[in-house]
Amino acid sequence: AQKVTQAQTEISVVEKEDVTLDCVYETRDTTYYLFWYKQPPSGELVFLIRRNSFDEQNEISGRYSWNFQKSTSSFNFTITASQVVDSAVYFCALSPTNFGNEKLTFGTGTRLTIIP
Amino acid sequence: DTGVSQNPRHKITKRGQNVTFRCDPISEHNRLYWYRQTLGQGPEFLTYFQNEAQLEKSRLLSDRFSAERPKGSFSTLEIQRTEQGDSAMYLCASRWGFGELFFGEGSRLTVL
Numbered sequence: 480a481q482k483v484t485q486a487q488t489e490i491s492v493v494e495k496e497d498v499t500l501d502c503v504y505e506t507r508d509t510t511y512y513l514f515w516y517k518q519p520p521s522g523e524l525v526f527l528i529r530r531n532s533f534d535e536q537n538e539i540s541g542r543y544s545w546n547f548q549k550s551t552s553s554f555n556f557t558i559t560a561s562q563v564v565d566s567a568v569y570f571c572a573l574s575p576t577n578f579g580n581e582k583l584t585f586g587t588g589t590r591l592t593i594i595p
Numbered sequence: 596d597t598g599v600s601q602n603p604r605h606k607i608t609k610r611g612q613n614v615t616f617r618c619d620p621i622s623e624h625n626r627l628y629w630y631r632q633t634l635g636q637g638p639e640f641l642t643y644f645q646n647e648a649q650l651e652k653s654r655l656l657s658d659r660f661s662a663e664r665p666k667g668s669f670s671t672l673e674i675q676r677t678e679q680g681d682s683a684m685y686l687c688a689s690r691w692g693f694g695e696l697f698f699g700e701g702s703r704l705t706v707l
Contacts, residue, residue: 483637516698522684523598524638524698570637581628581651583696585637 481506483573485586492561493594500556500589502571508532513547513554514572514583524570530554531576558591566593597621599699601687607705608677615673616702620689627670628696629662630686631655638686644670677706 482505492498504513515527528538530547538545542562546555558565572585600619608614620627625646630638641660642652646667656662659677664670674681684701 521700522703523700524686524688526695526697529695572637581626581643582640582653583630583638585639587635587637 481508481511481573481575481584483571483584483586485569485571485589487589488587489590489592491592491594494563495560497557497559498561498591500558500569500571500591502554502556502586504552504554504571504573506573506575508575510576512574512576514574515545515554515556516570516572516585518568518570518588520567527556561593563593563595566591599687599689599697601685601699601702603702604700605703605705607707609707610679611676613673613675614677614704615671616685616687616704618670618672618687618689618699620669620687621697622668624689624691624697625667626690626692627664628688629670629672630688630698632684632686632701633682641672641685674704677704679706682706 484503511532513530517525535547542559544557568588568590570585570588572583574583602617606614628643629641631641632638640653641656642662644664647664659675662672682705684703686701688696688698690696
């Protein structure tokens with residue numbers, strides 16, 4: 480069975496501070512995908528990143544960065560110099576990579592509030 | 596707008612009534628997914644289609660739930676004899692092959 484744990488239910492930081500959202504996962508699959516999605520108040524889930532389990536390189540995209548550590552089964556997400564527009568619920572998710580098994584397993588999400 | 600479109604955005608119904616939600620995926624996408632999200636939780640997988648074939652169904656999809664994608668384009672999700680526990684946001688998503696998964700804004704169901 481697959482499981483994703485986002486222990487931080489809510490986080491509030493002052494604008495321009497850096498913030499890290501934690502994600503810990505469990506899976507028996509040897510290969511898998513990890514994802515982060517953003518859900519603003521409008522409700523639409525916005526794709527941020529997908530990583531394959533064999534690629535442990537950290538990734539940076541503008542103010543966003545992701546730290547994948549297979550040894551600790553973690554895939555943490557950092558926002559640098561946070562902005563009010565970053566306020567949203569963020570979900571970490573996990574899926575198998577084999578064809579025919581398409582299900583994404585989501586964590587319970589972290590609600591991030593950026594205080595102006 | 597060329598994103599995933601869902602209708603209606605909000606449906607209020609009485610317990611025992613049937614409801615149907617429609618999803619129009621991005622036009623070239625062959626895979627279509629339905630998820631359910633309850634308050635304070637992450638989305639939970641319900642079912643998915645590759646073209647018109649329904650390839651996987653979750654145990655969450657009881658006999659009262661049925662999904663179709665008749666011509667491999669739009670999809671409908673019908674809930675019969677609704678119960679209060681069916682109150683949730685129903686999310687549709689689509690993608691081409693194993694590419695990025697695009698979600699719609701969801702259809703919120705409230706069962707009174």
